[in-house]
Amino acid sequence: MGHEQMLEGTGGEYTLSIYEKALPSFLCAEEKLCLARECGFDAFELSVDESEEKQQRLDWPDGVSIRLSELAMQKGIPVQSICLSALRKYPLGSHDRTVRRRGAEVVRKTIDLAGMLGARVIQLAGYDVYYENSDEDTRLYFLDGLADAAGYASNKGVILALETMETQFMDTVGKAIECISRIDSPYLQLYPDVGNLCNAYFKYGMRAEDDIIKGAGHIVAAHLKETKPGKYRDMALGTGQTDYITTIRALWRQGVRRYTAEYWYLGEKDWRERLKSASAFLRKKIETAAEECQ
DSSP states (O other), X not given: OOSSEEETTTTEEEEEEEEGGGSXXXXXXXXXXXXXXXXXXXXXXXXXXXSHHHHGGGGXXXXXXXXXXXXXXXXXXXXXXXXXXXXXXXXXTOSSHHHHHHHHHHHHHHHHHHHHHTOOEEEEEOOSOSSSOOOHHHHHHHHHHHHHHHHHHHHHTOEEEEEOOSSGGGOSHHHHHHHHHHHOOTTEEEOOBHHHHHHHHHHHOOOHXXXXXXXXXXXXXXXXXXXXXXXXXXXXXXXXXXXXXXXXXXXXXXXXXXXXXXXXXXXXTTHHHHHHHHHHHHHHHHHHHHHHTO
16 A cells, blocks of 8 residues: 555545544654554644643754654655644634734744645644633634734645634534635635534534535545544544544545544553554545445
8 A cells, every 4th residue: 555545436546644642642753653654544644732742843943853754754654734733722813912922823833844844734723712712802813813824824835724623613614614715815725523523413403514515625634533412532433423424425526535533542552453443444434435426
């Protein structure tokens, strides 16, 4: 298997990435890359979250970033995306100007890091605020910050892509597209979480596949994650109510060929077997959905 899996007669190849936090944090970067490749993944999604450890990556010397990129290519599993969830701590929509400025700085530094790593996409969590109350001011601040971020990304050639979340602000593709349309930049697109979209059905009664249609032409990749009503994370794949085949089918018909397995290492002793199982489980879902699109 090369960097991408070929599906005969279904319209081309697809790539399955693994979210970094599915692997134990005690592994070094080289071990994570090697294991991800050995367990059946094509690419790696780096995490920049709220922790000081991962935010330190934003201040890596250029040489460190270049060495990681070279190592990833040597191991045959490039770092092609970054999941930026640190904005929960430093939201672009915060009422506090100091926090907004720090959020803008985090985004710019992540864009610079992506450029050094050769990562093409940064997934931005679709929160105006997380630990504050959302209101009209936070929404406007968020849009202003997003416009500034998209302008910086355009100069660096890196795509920012909004993730659909669990909060009312951006829990559907339709809501995300409203923001994208207002910014109107080719460097701001959409990277939905299909598990979150399936949960939105239980709130609004709109099928996830119908919601996905609203993102046609703007979806660059998708997170494949397990959820069930009221629970949005920390679930093993296949144990909830995410409708993978139906949502992937809707994505495939739009030409989406990049998918990321999203789940979390929670101290399981059999984490290596879980990695292998996750790859096999999701490849079967992707390939079944693709075949149904013929």
